[in-house]
Structure formats: C-alpha cells, structure tokens
Amino acid sequence: MKIKTRFAPSPTGYLHVGGARTALYSWLFARNHDGEFVLRIEDTDLERSTQQAIDAIMDGMNWLGLDWDEGPYFQTKRFDRYNAAIDEMLAAGTAYKCYCSKERLETLREDQMAKGEKPRYDGRCRHDRSHHDASEPCVVRFANPQEGSVVFNDLIRGPIEFSNQELDDLIIRRTDGSPTYNFCVVVDDWDMEITHVVRGEDHINNTPRQINILKALNAPVPEYAHVSMILGDDGKKLSKRHGAVSVMQYRDDGYLPEALLNYLVRLGWSHGDQEVFSIEEMKQMFTLEAVSKSASAFNTDKLLWLNHHYINHMDPNYVATHLQWHIEQEQIDTHNGPQLSELVTLLGERCKTLKEMAASCRYFYEDFAEFDADAAKKHLRPVARQPLEVVRDKLQAITEWNAHNIHEAIQATADELEVGMGKVGMPLRVAVTGGGQSPALDVTVNAIGQSRSLERINKALEFIQAREQA
Known part of the structure; x- marks a missing residue:
C-alpha cells in the first residue's frame, strides 16, 4: 500500500505554528515511507475564507520547505462531486431530507438542555416525512447508525470508541445546496486515496462521524492520528499573547526555517536525547508511535537557542x-x-x-553621520587622539589588507605607546563602527576596508579636536 497523507487547512487566517507542526508531522510520515503528501484547502466556509489567508498558507508552506506532491486542491471547486455523492446517499437511504425549521430546532435544543440532556437532533424527519411539503427548503442529514459503536485505533492515542447513540444525524448539505465540512472531508479523503490522516486533537469528535459516512459510501477508512495541542509558557493554549504564532511572523522576526522546523518536530516527538535534527534526519527517524499524547509547551528561549545554533552551523x-x-x-x-x-x-x-x-550591520556598508553619544563620550576623548593617529598611520602603511596585518598594526601601536590594547582598540572601534560594540576588531576593520576605515578615523580625530576646543 502506498502511504498518502494530507494537510488540509481552512483559509480563515494565517498558517499558525500548531498547523505548521501538524503539516510537518504529516509530511514527515509520508516522506519516511516514500509516500505522497497532498495539500488541500478546505474553503467551504465561504464567509470567513479569504484569498489573503490562502496566500499566507502557501507562503508559510513554501518558506518551511514542506513541498507537496498533489494539490493544492480547493473544496469550493468540488461541489458537484460532493452533491453527486449526497444524491447517491439519498437514493440509497443512507441520507434523508430534513424540513425542520430553525425555530423547531432551537426549541428542541432548549428543552433538551433544560432537562440536562445533550443537545441533538431527534430524528423527526428520519422517521416521519408526512409533515412537510416537498417544495419547502430543506437540509440533507446523514442517517447515522443508531446501534453499536465506532472503534478506531488512533496511531498516537491507541483505541478510541464512540457509541453511535451519542452521534446525531449531522447535516451534510445546507438549504442553499452547499455541502458541509464533515462530508467534504470524507469524500476528499476517499477520492484522494488518503491512507493516514494526521491532524489536531480537536478533530477527534469528528472522526466517528466521518468513519460512519465513509462506511455508508463503501469507501476505505484511513488510519487516524490526532496530535495534542501546543500550549504557551503559561500552560494556556498558544495564542497571540505569547508572541508570534504565525509562521511568517517567525520569518519576519529573523528565524531560519530549519530552526523552526527543528523546534516544531520536537514539540511532541523525540528520538533519544537528540535535540538538533537535519531535515534528512527527521525524515529518516520520524514515527507517529513516538509522538506524545500530552500537550507541549512552547518555549521561545529554546527556539532562539536553536536559531542561533543554525545561524552558526549552516x-x-x-x-x-x-x-x-x-x-x-x-x-x-x-x-x-x-x-x-x-x-x-x-x-x-x-x-x-x-x-x-x-x-546591527549597517556600518559595514554605509557611513554614519554621527557617533553613538555614550561610546564617543567614553572613548573619543583627547587622550585617544595620539593612539588614533599612530594606528591610522600604521593601517595606512599596510600593503596587504587582511585581519592578521591589521591586528599587528593595532598591537604595534599599543607597544609603541606602551599602553594596553584597550587604549587603542576601543577608540578605534568607536571610530570605525560609530559605536562601542562589534565583532573582533581586526576582522571588523578588515571587512570595512582600508580607505573607509582611514576616513572614519580622521572623522573621529576631527570629533576629538572639536571636543578639545569646546
């Protein structure tokens, strides 16, 4: 059997980290088994779905490098297929038309809740179809089995069972003729030959309904794996208050996609004590059996550590x-x-x-109008004039401009003036960078270049002279 998974987001917002982790797990499972990965956009919520959200999802997937083998499929372009399947179910008796008014359903719901019962449709139109006019608007409901139970083996959580008596006859087509989410998902998974559905734990309650519909269609039932939610540092569901939750916000904040993927894969999955994984290692090692049932806590400091690691090791x-x-x-x-x-x-x-x-790199490329006030006050004092003049002359005399020769020039200045390296180095740093912080001075001056470094030292000497005359 060829393994085939899918990621099926609703385009009602950006691609968030929870969705990205689900996509990653689904993608890794397919890649681990030399299978296929499908991207499907579940845009049946016409009021909330937007092109902007679709673009955000695609941008996020592309930036992360989660490539798909099929798709993107759009549910709104498959309505004819869904409605044809619903018509077949109506003919087979596994679905029926329901003419109950909103008022009746609201009253029914209120009565059930007043009695402490679980709100559910009472099946009136399933058992008695004499009270309506066929010309009236109607929905179509799935005739859910009324006995027995649905049992499935969740690949992360183990066996899960639902009694059919707990499941009411859900609507699969609205009065306007549009099919509903739970039905579209079923037909899509069937048509696209999805073998494994990896998704968030919030879909667990949808699974028994979808399995019953699949069986009514005589369609194969895929395997299911429901991933736990991601919590913030405070133990509450991850949201905007915890910082960036949109995948592309992490790009904007300066993270590498490999760092985010590495962090997300470890939010619920582990392989021994290993912390850092290349994409290839993830593909080779990932299994659903090793995914935790427990919720994971998002730790921004850990992600930052990983990002720093990747910046320095890639x-x-x-x-x-x-x-x-x-x-x-x-x-x-x-x-x-x-x-x-x-x-x-x-x-x-x-x-x-x-x-x-x-x-923090602008001084490598562009000249600055003024020095950092605090750094200049501390290091561009009259006492720094002579060290700057001497080191300038030695830097100007270098014929082969490299970090080694620059270091020698700075050291020679300190030796000649019989002062510590800091007495030369700090004024020089402020002179050439405009501030008091930079990488090692020899490589910094080397990268800035000889002519620009000399110009900036002269500018610093003018600053000191003006300070002396003030």
Missing part, C-alpha cells in the same frame, strides 16, 4: 540567502562592503536572529 552562503530579505527590509545598500556570507560569519556569534544581524 553554510554561511545559505544563511545569507535568508539574511538578504532582512537587509532589504532595513534598506541597506550592500554594494560597498563584505559579502553577506562573510557578514554571517562575522556577526553569527553575536546575533541570535537574522533581523538582529541586519539591524
């Missing part, structure tokens, strides 16, 4: 392709300065996100 040329987007957001012209891959190496240890890296 190919700098690859990391630079993602950094480019953030550089563009900062509107930095990178034509004059180091390659972005070199910047990744320079700033990787200091920056935990690509956004942070882009925000």
